Structure formats: structure tokens, C-alpha cells
Amino acid sequence: MNRLAKRKLEELLYLTFMIICTVVMVGSLAIILSIVFAKGLPEMSLSMIFDVPSGGYYLGKGGGLFNAIVGSLLLAGGATVLAGLLSIPVVIGLHIYLHRRRGKSYLAWVTRFSFDVLTGVPSIVYGAFGYMIMALMGLKASLLAGIITVTILVIPITCRALDEVVRLTPKDVLFASYSLGATRWETGWKVLLRQAVSGFLTALLISFGRAIGDSASVLLTTGYSDRVPESLLDPAATLPLAIFFQISTPFPAVQARAYAAALILTIIVLGVSLGSRMLGMKLTRHMVR
Numbered sequence: 001m002n003r004l005a006k007r008k009l010e011e012l013l014y015l016t017f018m019i020i021c022t023v024v025m026v027g028s029l030a031i032i033l034s035i036v037f038a039k040g041l042p043e044m045s046l047s048m049i050f051d052v053p054s055g056g057y058y059l060g061k062g063g064g065l066f067n068a069i070v071g072s073l074l075l076a077g078g079a080t081v082l083a084g085l086l087s088i089p090v091v092i093g094l095h096i097y098l099h100r101r102r103g104k105s106y107l108a109w110v111t112r113f114s115f116d117v118l119t120g121v122p123s124i125v126y127g128a129f130g131y132m133i134m135a136l137m138g139l140k141a142s143l144l145a146g147i148i149t150v151t152i153l154v155i156p157i158t159c160r161a162l163d164e165v166v167r168l169t170p171k172d173v174l175f176a177s178y179s180l181g182a183t184r185w186e187t188g189w190k191v192l193l194r195q196a197v198s199g200f201l202t203a204l205l206i207s208f209g210r211a212i213g214d215s216a217s218v219l220l221t222t223g224y225s226d227r228v229p230e231s232l233l234d235p236a237a238t239l240p241l242a243i244f245f246q247i248s249t250p251f252p253a254v255q256a257r258a259y260a261a262a263l264i265l266t267i268i269v270l271g272v273s274l275g276s277r278m279l280g281m282k283l284t285r286h287m288v289r
Helices: 003-044 047-048 066-099 104-122 124-137 143-167 171-179 184-197 197-213 239-247 254-283
Strands: none
Touching: 047 066, 047 171, 047 254, 066 104, 066 143, 066 197, 066 239, 066 254, 104 124, 124 171, 143 184, 171 184, 171 197, 197 254, 239 254
């Protein structure tokens, strides 16, 4: 077999493998969505979305999931905003003073490796850590404790994604900024951050999707309540825990409502994912490559 035939065979093998992986991933998504929609749509109604659980809800009586929907949005939104505010100075400082200064830096490598390790830590570990912080601070299970815990969970995701986007910024753009007399911090905040804004917003939306769908980290910290939280110190229900509690009951009517909660959560996550894609494409049109 000559070299040209060998290359064609390799290309065919890689193309076949890529097609198989694509079919498996798309097929798995289609199966999951079809099951969730098939079982969740019959239970969907306006009362399911806009009502809170009434007496006997977990025995099959009336009520809805409004408390869990609001709690999930408040928890994920608060954690995402807080993670974004904390990750910007960390990544900009890391990039300016470590990556661009004198080539590769051991401290930069350790920092990025720590982000990768923290991203892979199971969420239940973050939940136990958040519970320990609650005990030390004298906090009860509340929306505030959940936001703090989920923020710790999503910060490595946001920082690592933003760091990768910032590292892709062309050096010529930075050199042009330096040649005009800009300082390192001015270049970081006004040039680097503007170049990375699309990736940063995409990372925030991805973090929001991770935060709203996580249950293990909030199981011990956020608590659960059939009421909409009125303050940060009130316990809050979340959709993942609502699914868990309802699917665990022996009543078929309540178990069916768990699929309605799963459908609502799936629609939110799909909306966030599509929004991040569209926003990323819109904001990258005028970026320097």
C-alpha cells in the first residue's frame, strides 16, 4: 500500500469514527428529549407553572412548581453573577502578569491545573464543603448558602473558559495597544476583556446551565420549601430536588409530575444553550482573529 492510499484509508477511518460519534451523541440527545417531552407534556398546565404546592400536593392533589422554578432561577442567577464578578479580575491578572510577561510561568500552570481539578470535583463534595461553611458561619439552609456553594462550584468553569478565550487573543492586538502607550492594566481591561466578551458571556451562560441543573451541591445547603423565598435567608426549592422528591414517592400521579419538572428544567437549559450559541456568533463577528 503506497503512502497516498494509506492517507486516504486513514481519512476514511477518521471520518467514519466521527460520523459514528455524532450519530451516538445526537441520537442520545434525541432519545432523552423524546422521553422527557412524551412524559412531561401531558402533565403540563398553567397551574403547574404558576401555582405553588398546596396541601396534599405530594399525595397527588393540586398545586404546581412555581416555587421550584423561582428558586432555581434565583439560585443559578445569583451564583452566575457572583462567579462572573469574581472570575474577571482573577483571569485578567493571571493573563497579564503570568502568561504575557515572560513566556510560560509555573504559577500560571499551577493555577490553570487547579481550575481543571476543581472543575472535575463531584458536586456533592462542594455541597459538603458548603455545609461546613454554613456550620462555621452559623447559617441555616437558605438561598444565600446555596448561592455561595454553587458560586464555588461554577467559578472554575467560568475562569477556565475565560482564560482560554483570553489566551486566543492575537499578540499583535496587544502590541498595538502597548505601542500607543497603554499600560498592562489598561490593555487588559480595555482590549483583552473586549476581545473576550463573547467567550465570557458564553461561559456565564454555560455556568448558569450547570448551576440550575445541579442538585447535589444544594441538597444540604439550600433546603427545600413549598413557598417562594422572600429573602436570601429563606430556604428555597429547586427543580432538580423537586424531581428527586417527586420521583421518589410511591404515588404514580406525583411521579408523573416529576417529568413535568424535568421538562421545565430541560426547556430552560436548552434555551440557555441556544442563547449562548446565538450570542457568541453575534458578538464574534467583529472580533480580531
